[in-house]
Amino acid sequence: MTSPKTSLSARPVPPTIRDVAQAAGVSLGTVSKGLNGTGQLREETRARVRSAAERLGFRPNDLAQSLLRRRTFTVGLISTDRYGRFSIPVLEGIEDALGTARMSVFLCNGADDPARERQHIESLLAKRVDGIIVTARRADPRPPLDLVDGSVPILYAFAQVADVDALCLLPDDLGGGRLAGDHLIRAGRARIAHVTGPVDFEAVRHRRDGLKQAIMEHGLTWRPELVISGEWSEAWGREAVARLLATRQTIDAIFCGSDQIARGAVDALRDRGIAVPDDIAVVGFDNWEIIAAATRPPLTTVDMNLHELGRQAGLRMLDLIDGGGERGIVRLPCSLVVRASCGQGDKQNTGQAADRPLS
């Protein structure tokens, strides 16, 4: 212990199964069996092995196990989300699903830099992860992961990809739009404006279409002139309100494409002395707590259930690893979180409403 051979940089070397064998006075294989409850061992031997292992603080080396089993029980998550707003909930969901299967998840940050992403993938592949999940939404479908030879299953969660053979989990943006529209209409609103993000986002088009469906199904008139697109920012929300009011159209509600936009809109309305929700009701999208709860009044908003989406991703990844061949685009339901920006609304409308027809 205190021998002179402990050099400056001495760090205790983790004990191997060999050390345990020696300490317990048995052979390597016996230790393995003893610890794993396999083979035929006397209970007394097993106990001796266990206590030796405990005493030494033995922890099997995953590298050796993985090498042998040809499974690492690990999946990699590649994200490009610089704020973590979306990836963290997805990560947590994945961990929920995979933790049960005793698998670990590691997040690598692509930072929207293809070279970096490439490097991460190289590294994950070299480490022989059992699967790779790609996340983080962009405007255009992202290119499928290159330099992948099919030796490992890939799954896109909250990411679109231009590859029909890929498995892709996305929120049901259309359903989310319907949910918002339906909620507003049930709250008695009939002239609903839609202030949203850049139209090159597929999600933007889907949310708009969802709103349109809700409106039409309720027998109301769809007014394309009340849809205006801009950036994903509060400033745009404010400007959009200015523009809408300038047109002198009557509106009694605004469905916003994101909570940031919604917050800008609410602020702009309050600045002008227009009451939310009494004069104009507002519904947001994202349920980004930090924004939605701080808005005055707090935002009623659509939640994409990213945690659940992550959980589904984890579950499906397990399938994929086991050889399941699912592919295509799967849409997961959004739900509505009712706060105050829309009146108290009909509370039942929360939940999986996207699944049932609105008729």
Place this chain on the structure above:
Amino acid sequence: MTSPKTSLSARPVPPTIRDVAQAAGVSLGTVSKGLNGTGQLREETRARVRSAAERLGFRPNDLAQSLLRRRTFTVGLISTDRYGRFSIPVLEGIEDALGTARMSVFLCNGADDPARERQHIESLLAKRVDGIIVTARRADPRPPLDLVDGSVPILYAFAQVADVDALCLLPDDLGGGRLAGDHLIRAGRARIAHVTGPVDFEAVRHRRDGLKQAIMEHGLTWRPELVISGEWSEAWGREAVARLLATRQTIDAIFCGSDQIARGAVDALRDRGIAVPDDIAVVGFDNWEIIAAATRPPLTTVDMNLHELGRQAGLRMLDLIDGGGERGIVRLPCSLVVRASCGQGDKQNTGQAADRPLS
């Protein structure tokens, strides 16, 4: 592709060095030497090996390499940050520093659940990572990682820990407070209120002390009655402004303990027709873009340079791995990001000002 032998779960098995050897007609060792540029090989042989490896898409198995080298070239990052607001910048910084050294970083999400954290650590240890970095700030110093036998270096980045032997990287909150105070004073403010978070956060106390230092060094009066603590929320920022104004004290500036608080304060001031920065200047803390830039006017705020903190963490982790024995608390400078909530201020004050005396 469509042959009947491709069973349901068929997934191409990655080629091993053995396959390459066979394809190139040489021995295992020769392939290794050929690919790694070691040993004595004819250039022609080397080329043959390389081309065979290329053709087969050979990628060395990190598991085997790591097992042999007793190094995985991987560090684990444990976070408890549910929003990723802090961990993602830190992660990116770490990746910057470690990427250069050809090492990977994996983030695991502790989700503030000790059991889960434990499990992650177990897993990282079993995978024999070369180091573990712990992140995410809390009110109280967190307990040091248990179940760690010293076999792997630990570093706390943006996390306090109750263990004097640990290496701990933290932002210089005191310097940040000084920076804010100094900026306000140079902008001509003399009666500065401080609206901040819960006092059980060490950072809260440091920021306050920094402000106090700046005030005293400029020969102004420190007024403890102008310091009020609450939660980290916009609502608290709004309420605090109401309270401050109710006391009828004259104030011409507010230094807020976070951008969220600052935003609430600015909103409350505007609601009352008080001009920011003309009547009251406001400085925030965090430089959380999404909040600071959306505030009207945009917030001048202290940036903790978390990316740089992460980079430093990565660098120091490399030292630790190489046997360096650094320990203790290291404070890294904050900087000031000037926007509009404080007038244009003296622009020079940006940067590493925390390092130089303010006299």
Place this chain on the structure above:
DNA sequence: GATCACACGGAAAAGCTTTTCCTGATTTCA
């Protein structure tokens, strides 16, 4: 008392790569 079955635990191989050591073959020099 000899044979059989069974319980227990050891030996060894496999999984993949790197590195050390060693053997032939070739070249160099006397």
Place this chain on the structure above:
DNA sequence: TGAAATCAGGAAAAGCTTTTCCGTGTGATC
């Protein structure tokens, strides 16, 4: 031409664990 030096590449071990296959020793049975 023979000895020494150099070159090229093969063989094998190490790193750690699991699992299969065997070889003991014990008790039971005839």
